[in-house]
Amino acid sequence: MSNSTDISNIVAASRIFYNYSTYIEFSIGLIGNIFNILVFTNTKIFHQNRCAFYLVAESIFNIAQLTQNFANTIWTLFLNGTDPQTVSLTWCKLRTILPQWYRLTLTAIICFAAIDQFLSTNPRLYLRQLSSLTIARYQVYFAIGLCLLHTIPAAVFLQISPLFGCIVSNNGLINYYSFVFYPIISGLFPICVSSLFSILAYRNVRHIVRRQIPINRRRLDQQLTAIIFVRVIFYVILQLPFTIYRIYSLNVTIANENTIAYAIDQWMQQIVLVLIYLDYAVSVY
DSSP: OOOHHHHHHHHHHHHHHHHHHHHHHHHHHHHHHHHHHHHHHHOGGGTTOHHHHHHHHHHHHHHHHHHHHHHHHHHHHHTTTOOGGGTOHHHHHHHHHHHHHHHHHHHHHHHHHHHHHHHHTOSSHHHHTTOOHHHHHHHHHHHHHHHHHHTHHHHHHEEEETTTEEEEOOHHHHHHIIIIIIIIIIIIHHHHHHHHHHHHHHHHHHTGGGSOOOHHHHHHHHHHHHHHHHHHHHHHHHHHHHHHHHHHHHHOOOOOTTSHHHHHHHHHHHHHHHHHHHHHHHTTO
8 A cells, every 4th residue: 555646646636535525524513503593583482591502602703714715715715726725824824713613712711501401490599590681792802702712823923834824833723723723722621620510400400300499401411401501412422532532643743644644634634624513514413
């Protein structure tokens, strides 16, 4: 399998796989997320509901994330297979900033939703009072701004390398991404937080029958908790491979494109990208 033609065919197959996956995910995700927004904004029972607000905010950012990825794929086709990140410094920066901003904001929203559902279903009154639509809005707006500010260093230190394409040129920033951002900030920490509070919320709902609340409210809490619980499961399963791969790719560079290691790396990259964008596409279902 050392023949350069065979390796080129393997790499080309990985890109074809990714392109078709992008078309499917964008189509499914666009329809699903728009439907999600319409349901939660036009159904009376969800008006002034904090969980519904989080789900609408997530759907908006899901659409943005899928759109920027679809745009990059289409632009690559117009350039006859050349990644626009390797020829345009502006797009190199945007293609890194936007996905990072959207992903980090979505991560925060998922954590907020899990925590809020735990608070709103808690039998203790003082904890339930910590959950309000006003607080939810402030949390999301704050997360949007903070996550955008977080992308500024990447915008400053990104450059196009003739050999490696669009890369981060600052070693300190590379170390930060390798040892802090991917493993902790966008990896282990939100996974633990969202998993813990979604499980606690699920436990609360199982005992909610003991509380004197209307049956319709009880059913709504149970349904929304189930939605958040399943959403967190999707998040953990589909986001974790990308986090692991990003840590690996920041620390391991394969310069020779005519090796089987390069072909394997390309397939790994395409698969984890398909998985992470699948999270933005199918989670609404």
